[in-house]
Amino acid sequence: MTSTEPVAPITTDDYAARMRRVVADASAAGLGGLLITPGPDLVWLTGYQPTAITERMTMLVLVPDQEPTLLVPTLERPDAEGAVGAPALSIVDWPDGADPFARAATLIPGTATLGIADSAWALHLLGLQDALPQTSYRSLTTSLPMLRAVKDAQELARLAAAGAAADATYEQILGVRFAGRRETEVAADLARLLREFGHEQVDFTVVGSGPNGANPHHEAGERTIEVGDAVVLDFGGLMHGYGSDTSRTVCVGEPTAEIREVHEIVRLAQQAGVDAVRPGIACQEVDRAARRLITEAGYGEQFIHRTGHGIGTTTHEPPYMIEGEEQPLVPGMCFSVEPGIYLAGRFGVRIEDIVTVTEDGGRRLNNTGRELRVVE
Template sequence: MTGTPAPFTADDYTARMRRAARAAGDAGLDGVLIAPGPDLVWLTGYRPPETERLTLLVLRPGEDPALVVPALEAPDAAKAAPMLALRDWTDGTDPYQAAADLLGRAGRSGGAGRFGVSDNTWAMHLLGLQNRLSDTAYVSLTEALPMLRAVKDAAELERLAAAGAAADAAYEEILKVRFAGRRETEVAVDLAGLLRRFGHSQVDFTIVASGPNGANPHHEAGDRVIERGDMVVLDFGGLKHGYGSDTSRTVHVGEPDAEERRVHDIVRAAQEEGFRAVRPGAACQDVDRAARAVITEAGYGAYFIHRTGHGIGVTTHEPPYMVEGEERPLVPGMCFSVEPGIYLPGRFGVRVEDIVTVTEDGGRRLNTTARDMAIVE
């Protein structure tokens, strides 16, 4: 994709909200409640400030969507999401009563009903609703509707592909910089700058984990000076056109020894097997099992200490998850990482990660840079 994609329209958002309300009804819920955050942006295109003032989207099957919003923010909400009916409230009045008026109609089993709530809803707001509607029940949206954002349409896939291509371009450029003698933080700054150069509006993380730090999967770049002979795990991503990138490659400063090559080859083979397991109808856990089997058979099973993958979209971590016990089937349009790793405490780590989307007959990588170990200076 070149240039800036056409923005999503009011009709696009209306269709998403209808689908969410319908899914809520199918799940036995009386509706869903969405606080400011990624779910609200995905459903409405509105990104309000996340403050102590209550903003809450209310979706109920068969009813028009409504947004409870502070009066001082109502003009911005009306402009950003004209398809919504606004229920504004002013400072000094009770915002939870305004929300309760929308929720208090009898639910399926009497009382106010049972609602899915977006995971990042502030506890004070949920408790405020409970105080007004004591017979209302709530459940996490990830628990109740885990696949709400999981299957991407063509426009979303286009954005994810563009984000992946930008991350790939950043990786190709970072291979040209000097690693030896520089701090991890310096290389991380280079990576962040490259992501922005190639179109990212937001950089979420730039992991640069050298030598023994590579054995920590979520190491944050620090003041360690990278040395010749170090293995270095690079894991970086953010948002471009509102959709995420996330890729990992492991490089070596100078020539690696035989064990380092072997471990990298095992992880690369595991990543390939995980990718080959991607196909419609396969269970999410099948991807994890395929990658993990390679590492276990090579004798490093105890050193693969995390799931094989996570979903990605308007956030870099969301359902579905490629992990043992997740039996949900893969369907075309799902997007997630395949990122096995081996982490040897006190020595080094290796991770190789691509974002993959499920197609009608298998899977397609959204990251296409070489997965061989790159040698850097």
């Protein structure tokens, strides 16, 4: 799929099906219901994203054998009614000056254990506990970590389109001059290209040149890029509401033998991680496959982060490719595979693709070359 191809809309029926599924998942997890506040879970379940997230409580209540209900401030009701998923909901509002927790208490089983969105304000959780003292609460990450992890065909199409747009951005950035320019200038080029290729939102444009590349989350700064620098490029955002995230490392001018060697180790480790992907294996096996190769090459202590993270309506979400994560891979899961080596004070190398689990293995959603490219 190219970045310009349309994707099918997500309909009211799609949102209704998602709400039914997560209610069933919650029951299977021993929960009496779910409370979803503004954030990625609310968008995924209803298509509704409040224009401003304030202290006024907005909350989707999902309880077995009860119509899905969205509790909103009165002044935000018109926006909620305009959401694609709104016809599948009962919308209840509360006016300024009223007690939203008393209103919520009429919708929630008074003695249940409930899953609550990680994005909920502490103010709201404490208010619910006061209004419903016999209820208890568990975070969604703890109780339903795979809530959004398995993507359907529409979601995969969106992720593929976002990946293709990020790939097109990388191909174009290779023709931009690096030497003599500040990291922030190259980062601005990345942001511009992501938007030109269809992203509605740019979330990050990491440009880590020379010693800055040894910091995995380096923010593009005022350092002037020099000939001989290895430069880590890590960029992405949202397109059709779904994320892109890719990393490549380039060299300004002819690379040293050491840069070539380290880059090749990371390339092979990334390939090993992708090759390990198949249904039924634990997430940690992807991390082990990539980490083993880097460790055997003598750089284990310089690989300082997990091998990957899930991606969907947010850039980082479950599942995570890290030692100790025994969640089995399932077709439709999407996550990054991004090993790296970071030599403090000198340079870093990272290579990252988004991969989706298929029925018999894994498929990359990023398809640009992983060889070390030389830029001017």
